[in-house]
Amino acid sequence: MNNTIVVGMGEALWDVLPEGKKLGGAPANFAYHVSQFGLDSRVVSAVGDDKLGVEILDNFREKQLNCMIEIVPYPTGTVQVELDAEGIPCYDIKEGVAWDNIPYTPALEGLARQTTAVCFGSLAQRSVVSRETINQFLDAMPKEGTLKVFDINLRQGFYTKEVLCNSFHKCNVLKINDEELVTVSRMFGYPGIDLQDKCWILLAKYNLKMLILTCGVNGSYVFTPGNVSFVETPKVNVADTVGAGDSFTATFVASILKGKTVREAHELAVEASAFVCTQNGAMPEFPMCLKEKI
Template sequence: MQKRFIVGLGEALWDCLPEGTKLGGAPANFAFHTHQFGFDAMAISALGNDILGDQTRKELDQEGLRYIMPIVDYPTGTVQVSLDDEGVPTYDIKENVAWDNIPFNDEIEEVAKNARAVCFGSLAQRNGVSRETIHQFLAATPKDCLKIFDINLRQTFYTKEIIQESLTAADILKINDEELVTIGRLFGYPGLDMENKCWLILGKYNLKMLVLTCGVNGSYVFAPATKSFQETPKVEVADTVGAGDSFTGAFCAAILAGKSIKAAHKLAVEVSAYVCTQNGAMPLLPEEFTRQL
């Protein structure tokens, strides 16, 4: 029987941090963390025929994470990451790179047909090639596949059309408070408070859940007739790179393991707080988290 993978689909790139270069990209981060919870996980992207492409494969092999990342005629993606005094990153994301040009091939289509869950964002849709691949992938998934739109608005790499199409295709939206303000402006939701915006989006796009993260001010999960709130733990922050992706990965893994929304939310908050105490986006999680599933 074909394995059913949890898939992170989109950008694979290298975060050029003050302390060095680390493998990142939201889809790979998401897949890495669901993999740590014992699920069959896979990252799908594209790489260049270059040193960073070779290094990407080497690191993913070392982590035991499955991937499909065809080599294309563009350089492997990089991001210059600057951290402020509180460890919060700003990004300079290089354009015309490999993950902008992910081909939809037979191997990727086969994974789509058997996907158990898929996480995708807006960033990898900035170029038409990868955008088309993402939508072909989503269209090929089975009816019970959980589709998570982790919106990840970066720089100016998004449009209203991309966001609307993605919301229409998704089961779960993951968004932060700053992104919610941007969406409110873009979609013309004036005068609505934060929670009412979330309820409106949940209903308008017939979502199963909407996850809202508000940094140090906690996080929410909205679902029909359900609301969960968790405070953000106070921790010594090394950097916040990849913390949101670990939240999404842990939340998805817990939901697929049959946990309640509240239990999944609690685990996701604890995991992302731990990742904030570590450098880079892919630290190993302690057993106190992974054994819960």
């Protein structure tokens, strides 16, 4: 497992919360949590030549998080985050920013050829530059034995049926939550059947290795051809839910890469994401007892 490289690709930004700004963006959250399990992870994104961009790079260095971040002539991304009474975030995501303009470079192609697992979403594909870079990266990865995880992450109106359809074809693992599944079902014409049936349809239609469905407090499922794993969501005191889904994905991927079964990986992912919900912000350090299980 020494030469396994895991990449989180897409937005790197500041979540501007009521109590101040926190480093955010699903790819960075994912890569950070993967690195906590001793795997070689990288964040691929872009920042502006500005104070916020410098602070992101400094922050990654402090967290000892490896990255391939290009500096581009656009402002570093920010998101205004308001939390509702239940601690659920609402986002206002600024457009025309650095991570919309991630260039495809020879160095990035070299990284793709060595990448064992990648996680990408729909948000960073809202602009043509980053979308093409993500697609080229996926195509340059080794053909066999890789995990291409599409953590769909629907935000505001920043997705189209075409982008989603292409990503379903490019990935071999789909992660989606119950609300996103309803949206996708409406777009793709699977209304009126239950959530599990929708998952089986997507798994078969796009020839996926796995489909992960998270349903908040109502538990989570991992569908693999011919099998389904269900794990209840533990009851915890929620500080906020920011980054909980990313920690789930990261822990699941790290567990699979370390040879755990789908069921074991699923249980560990639920445990990790429940812990993150008890902490403020998206990148808390996992307790040693959790790291040691993987």
